[in-house]
Amino acid sequence: xxxxxTQMLRLQWQSSRWLLLVLAVICIGLxxxxxxxxxxxxxxxxxxxxxxxxxxxxxxxxxxxxxxxTGALVALTAWNWDHRTGHxxxxxxxxxxxxxxxxxxxxxxxxxxxxxxxxxxxxxxATAMTxxxxxxxxxxxxxxxxxxxxxLLVYATVFALASGxxxxxxxxxxxxxxxFIGGSIAVPWIESQFGVDLISPTQVLGEAFTSxxxxxxxxxxxxxxxxx
Amino acid sequence: xxxxxxxxxxxYRAGRSFELRDVSLTVPRGSIYGFLGPxxxxxxxxxxxxxxMTRRDGGxxxxxGHSIPGELPGALARIGYVPERPHVYPSLTVADxxxxxxAFHHRWDGVWAEQLRRQFELxxxxxxxxxxxxxxxxxxxxLALAQRPELLILDEPTDGLDPMVRRDVLTALLDxxxxxxxxxxxxxxxxxxxxxxxxxxxxxxHGRMVAELPIDVLKSGIKKIRLTDTPVNGHHPPFxxxxxxxxxxxxxxxxxxxxxxxxxxxxxxxxxTVREVVDLDLEEVFVELLRSGREVTS
Amino acid sequence: MAVVGxxxxxxxxxxxxxxxxxxxxxxxxxxxxxVALSQRAxxxxxxxxxxxxxxxxxxxxxxxxxxxxxxxxxxxxxRAAEAIAAVWSQYSAVAGEGAARIAGATVTSSPPQSxxxxxxxxxxxxxxxxxxxxxxxxxxxxxxxxxxxxxxxxRDWLLGARVTLRPDNTQAYRELATAxxxxxxxxxxxxxxxxxxxxxxxxxxxxxxxxxxxxELRAQVAQRxxxxxxxxxxxxxxxxxxxxxxxxALHGALPPVGGGARAGLLAHALGEGGPGSFERLFAPAPDxxxxxxxxxxxxxxxxxxxxxxxxxxxxxxxRAGVIxxxxxxxxxxxxxxxxxxxxTRWRIG
Numbered sequence: 001x002x003x004x005x006t007q008m009l010r011l012q013w014q015s016s017r018w019l020l021l022v023l024a025v026i027c028i029g030l031x032x033x034x035x036x037x038x039x040x041x042x043x044x045x046x047x048x049x050x051x052x053x054x055x056x057x058x059x060x061x062x063x064x065x066x067x068x069x070t071g072a073l074v075a076l077t078a079w080n081w082d083h084r085t086g087h088x089x090x091x092x093x094x095x096x097x098x099x100x101x102x103x104x105x106x107x108x109x110x111x112x113x114x115x116x117x118x119x120x121x122x123x124x125x126a127t128a129m130t131x132x133x134x135x136x137x138x139x140x141x142x143x144x145x146x147x148x149x150x151x152l153l154v155y156a157t158v159f160a161l162a163s164g165x166x167x168x169x170x171x172x173x174x175x176x177x178x179x180f181i182g183g184s185i186a187v188p189w190i191e192s193q194f195g196v197d198l199i200s201p202t203q204v205l206g207e208a209f210t211s212x213x214x215x216x217x218x219x220x221x222x223x224x225x226x227x228x
Numbered sequence: 229x230x231x232x233x234x235x236x237x238x239x240y241r242a243g244r245s246f247e248l249r250d251v252s253l254t255v256p257r258g259s260i261y262g263f264l265g266p267x268x269x270x271x272x273x274x275x276x277x278x279x280x281m282t283r284r285d286g287g288x289x290x291x292x293g294h295s296i297p298g299e300l301p302g303a304l305a306r307i308g309y310v311p312e313r314p315h316v317y318p319s320l321t322v323a324d325x326x327x328x329x330x331a332f333h334h335r336w337d338g339v340w341a342e343q344l345r346r347q348f349e350l351x352x353x354x355x356x357x358x359x360x361x362x363x364x365x366x367x368x369x370x371l372a373l374a375q376r377p378e379l380l381i382l383d384e385p386t387d388g389l390d391p392m393v394r395r396d397v398l399t400a401l402l403d404x405x406x407x408x409x410x411x412x413x414x415x416x417x418x419x420x421x422x423x424x425x426x427x428x429x430x431x432x433x434h435g436r437m438v439a440e441l442p443i444d445v446l447k448s449g450i451k452k453i454r455l456t457d458t459p460v461n462g463h464h465p466p467f468x469x470x471x472x473x474x475x476x477x478x479x480x481x482x483x484x485x486x487x488x489x490x491x492x493x494x495x496x497x498x499x500x501t502v503r504e505v506v507d508l509d510l511e512e513v514f515v516e517l518l519r520s521g522r523e524v525t526s
Numbered sequence: 527m528a529v530v531g532x533x534x535x536x537x538x539x540x541x542x543x544x545x546x547x548x549x550x551x552x553x554x555x556x557x558x559x560x561v562a563l564s565q566r567a568x569x570x571x572x573x574x575x576x577x578x579x580x581x582x583x584x585x586x587x588x589x590x591x592x593x594x595x596x597x598x599x600x601x602x603x604x605r606a607a608e609a610i611a612a613v614w615s616q617y618s619a620v621a622g623e624g625a626a627r628i629a630g631a632t633v634t635s636s637p638p639q640s641x642x643x644x645x646x647x648x649x650x651x652x653x654x655x656x657x658x659x660x661x662x663x664x665x666x667x668x669x670x671x672x673x674x675x676x677x678x679x680x681r682d683w684l685l686g687a688r689v690t691l692r693p694d695n696t697q698a699y700r701e702l703a704t705a706x707x708x709x710x711x712x713x714x715x716x717x718x719x720x721x722x723x724x725x726x727x728x729x730x731x732x733x734x735x736x737x738x739x740x741x742e743l744r745a746q747v748a749q750r751x752x753x754x755x756x757x758x759x760x761x762x763x764x765x766x767x768x769x770x771x772x773x774x775a776l777h778g779a780l781p782p783v784g785g786g787a788r789a790g791l792l793a794h795a796l797g798e799g800g801p802g803s804f805e806r807l808f809a810p811a812p813d814x815x816x817x818x819x820x821x822x823x824x825x826x827x828x829x830x831x832x833x834x835x836x837x838x839x840x841x842x843x844x845r846a847g848v849i850x851x852x853x854x855x856x857x858x859x860x861x862x863x864x865x866x867x868x869x870t871r872w873r874i875g
Contacts, residue, residue: 007331014319049704081317088315091281093332094305098867105863135704135714142844149848149855156862163866215858218851222842228703 004095004103012107016077020114023070027118028125030066031225034059035126038226048133052226060223063119067147068219070115071154078108079162105159112151120144123225136226143225149218157215179205230293232257232379232411233278238287240277248274248435251287255413255428260405262426262443263415264514270435271415272312275383279309292379305333308372312383314364318357322350322367326374333375341374344400362393369397373404380405382414386421398425423510431517438521443510450513451487452506455480457499466491470520479503483516575674587632591618592625593648593671596634606633606650609664616691617668622802627675633667665690677807680792683726683814687785690793695840698787702837706745707782709737713834721830724782725791727815734770737782743769746780794833795822 013020034056042052082090090100120140127138161169183202191198209216233255241247248270255261265271276282278289280297289296294303316325326345330336345352348366350359359367365385372380380401386394402425405412416422422429423443430440439446450470458480468485475481487505495502508516587594588607591614595607610633618625633648648667669688673681676689702714705724712720722728723736734743747769748761759768795818796803803821811817819826 003331007328010324011317011320011328014324015317049706050701053700053704081319085315085317088281088311088313089317092279092304092309092311092315094301094303095332096301101867102863105866133704134706139844142848145848146844146851149851153855153858153862156859156866160862160866213854213857215854215862218855221847221851222844224842224844227842227844228700 004099005106008103008107009110011081012078012104012111015081016074016108016111019073019077020111023073023115024118026066027070027115028122030062031119031122031126034062035130035225039130042133044133049135052133052136053224053228056224056226060225063143063147063223064150064219066119067150068154070112071151071156072158074108074112074151075155075158075162078104078159083162101163104163105156108155108159109152112155113148116144116148116151119147127226132226135228137228138226140225143223146218146221146223150216153215153218176205230257230290231255232259232292233261233413234288234290235278236288238274238277238289239285240273240282241285242273246270246273246435248277251432251435251437253430253437253440255411257411258409259427260412260414260425261428261430262422263413263430263432264417264419264422265415265432266417266518269432271432272383274432275381275413275415279304279307279381305335306378308375308377308380310368310372310380310382310385312387314356314368316356316367316371318355320356321353322356322359323352325356325367325371329371329375335376337374337376340376341370344370344374347400348396362389365389365393365397369400373400376408378408378410380410380412380414382412384416385414386418387416394421419511419514420509429510431514433518433521436521438517446513447508447510449487450483450485450508450516452504452508452512453482453484453487453495453502454504454506455482455495456501456503458482465494467494470516483508483520590614590633592621592629592631593667594630594632596632603634603650605660606664609660610650610667613661613664613668617672619801620691620796620799621672621804624675624802624804624808627805627808628671631671672804677817679814680807680817684788684792685781685785687789689796690789691797693790693793694786695790695837696842698783698790699837699841701783701787705782706742707737708739708742710782716834718827718830718834721834722815722826725788725830726781727818727826728813734780737780740766740769790836791829791833792818792821794836795819795829798822798824798829798832 037059038052038055041055042048042050091097093100095103123138123140123143127140132138161172164172179201183200183205187198187200187202190196208214210220211217231254233253235251235253238251239247239249251270251274253263263271263274273282277284278291278296280300291303292306294300296303316328320328322345326341330338330341348363348370350363350367350370354363356364356367365388369385372382382401385401386397389397398421401412404410414422414426426443428441429443429446431438454475456479465484467487470483470485472480472482489505492502492505587596589595590607590610593610593614595603595610597603621628631648633650648670650663650667666688669690672689673684673687676684702710702724705711705714707724709720709724713724723733726733729736738746743766744760744764759765760771799806799822803823806821806823807817809817809820811820815826819829822829
């Protein structure tokens with residue numbers, strides 16, 4: 001088993017190393033840029049704390065987006081080679097199918113530590129070398145942990161979708177699109193035309209996914225690297 | 229000991245136009261079984277179903293005694309597979325491909341793999357996607373052989389290869405088989421190539437098995453007979469008439485199956501004169517079998 | 527009358543007619559004028575609202591709690607009625623008899639021009655997204671009505687914030703933790719008396735010298751006040767009197783924490799006071815702090831301590847949130863892994 005795990009990790013690394021490099025650069029740089037910008041905007045006067053927090057708040061939305069992109073892209077690279085070769089090599093290997101899928105899942109999760117460690121490092125570097133205004137503290141580890149959890153969840157979701165046949169993926173994606181479009185456009189139109197109250201699928205799905213125990217609750221909450 | 233491959237009543241349907249219907253075949257251990265059929269007959273599909281890559285609709289499959297798909301990993305550990313098209317990830321180098329294959333196949337013989345690599349002159353640092361067709365064919369055969377399988381399932385392994393490469397690949401295969409007694413199940417439409425190495429032949433056409441028997445029985449039992457003064461209706465001949473055609477000068481040519489020499493007497497009784505009994509090569513046999521099979525179907 | 531009295535008081539004072547004193551006097555009169563003007567504007571607005579209410583009574587209306595919903599038979603207004611009724615049920619217990627003070631407040635979801643010259647009191651405007659925003663729009667209506675009905679000193683003390691039962695204590699915590707004010711820092715550290723000063727509960731007017739040290743005051747003015755003579759002297763020359771003068775020239779004060787935190791304190795007091803607490807705000811009281819304490823039914827110190835405890839509970843805790851998320855992440859990862867292995871492609875064998 002150890003040789004299979006090592007080999008799968010090696011395959012995953014080879015298929016995604018350039019992507020990981022780009023993501024790592026962004027993950028190291030983004031906290032630096034946002035903290036330096038916030039410190040510059042905040043200034044060093046009495047209102048520095050408030051302005052710094054406001055500025056950080058305005059850029060904090062980039063991090064969950066970056067976590068989602070990281071997870072999604074790593075998941076797609078996990079299956080990319082197999083999709084291109086029709087999965088024949090994978091299906092000809094003497095491992096059970098469940099084992100193979102889990103090996104891939106494991107390998108992708110491990111390589112995703114590269115951008116996660118990068119954002120940890122970036123956050124730590126950005127905050128360790130600056131003097132924060134009074135009342136504020138930095139939370140690089142909690143911040144990095146939230147990033148890790150968010151990226152893992154998106155990774156696992158996209159991995160599960162990509163592991164299926166194209167038909168399955170299209171069906172699932174199609175259902176979500178219909179529900180989203182229906183909830184966003186059709187439901188308000190029907191309500192206004194016919195004076196009825198309908199349950200909005202967009203609203204139901206949104207609340208189910210983004211509040212506990214939904215899978216994407218971790219995307220809510222505070223993404224501030226610096227806070228009180 | 230069970231046979232290498234046992235298939236009973238295999239059925240599979242894809243879309244409206246293609247199906248495998250009631251395919252049954254048996255590959256004895258230690259044999260080299262040639263799986264013949266024209267393009268589109270269903271050879272590759274049959275192999276994919278055997279290896280559990282495609283879900284079948286009915287029938288039983290056993291490989292080396294393992295029931296498929298229930299014991300698939302155990303079976304695949306003892307089987308070397310060469311697909312019709314390269315299946316190794318094209319972005320890997322040859323070295324990476326060997327390392328990857330070795331990691332999953334615990335019977336991998338690294339020493340012999342390196343020996344074969346040198347023999348095939350495969351560069352370690354070349355990406356698989358950049359190998360020539362011949363090099364790619366050699367790599368696939370190397371990967372299949374170096375894992376020391378008991379059964380080799382080869383799907384048109386020499387298709388598109390030049391004669392030199394084809395010879396190298398088949399030589400390595402036959403050397404391995406003669407050394408280990410492994411079973412080979414090889415599909416091809418290059419009949420003349422299989423004729424020289426196969427001990428068994430199965431013929432597939434339009435998703436149905438047309439014939440399956442030892443090659444010498446197949447060849448010896450099918451003859452081309454030239455006749456004159458042929459009877460209008462042959463009553464109860466002791467052989468199967470596959471085809472019958474009239475040449476110039478009132479000479480007929482019959483292709484018959486199940487022939488043996490004493491059967492000349494049948495024509496004597498009918499008043500016909502046997503001019504010649506001709507042996508057919510495997511390709512001619514193959515064509516006649518297909519032709520007669522299609523006439524029966526239509 | 528207030529203006530006249532102030533002017534007389536000033537004139538009767540034996541102040542030397544120096545240039546500086548004139549300027550100071552002019553500034554003080556100017557600020558008093560502004561107060562008077564704003565009071566007159568407020569009275570005119572209330573008259574207009576009362577007129578709107580009188581007119582609304584002759585239109586087709588339906589009562590939702592204390593509110594009058596104009597033209598209730600349209601589909602939009604029917605949904606508005608439902609939303610407002612649901613939100614009012616949350617506030618009605620606290621409002622108690624105080625609901626009478628907003629009785630007759632008109633609400634409509636139609637645009638104002640459809641009612642000609644009728645100045646509607648409150649507009650129910652949920653936007654295009656339906657359900658979620660109807661609840662939010664109803665909160666706006668109810669909270670606005672309650673805020674408008676507050677005693678004027680409490681309303682002014684809120685600095686534009688509205689009455690709420692769901693204050694953003696996390697944001698209030700942030701403000702308190704980062705305010706550049708020695709009284710705010712003392713409040714943050716648990717000094718109840720400092721909290722009373724910081725929140726302007728006893729002297730809701732400008733209390734800058736108790737909020738800020740001279741240095742802090744100078745820094746506030748330097749950052750917030752537009753360049754003018756007094757501000758320039760304050761910021762560049764360190765003239766403390768000039769700082770005070772510049773701040774008096776402003777409409778509002780520069781409190782260490784804003785209206786949101788004050789609305790949170792009021793919400794806490796109304797919650798502690800239970801049914802009828804809103805009405806108790808209107809009992810005669812010398813200052814806002816006394817009103818709030820009376821509404822809560824306990825001493826101001828107890829109210830403040832309770833409010834501080836609420837802020838501490840609402841302190842943003844990055845680590846706790848991550849631990850919770852971690853547990854559920856493991857659960858979801860397992861579920862998604864199972865889903866990945868159940869693909870039809872992988873279910874052969």
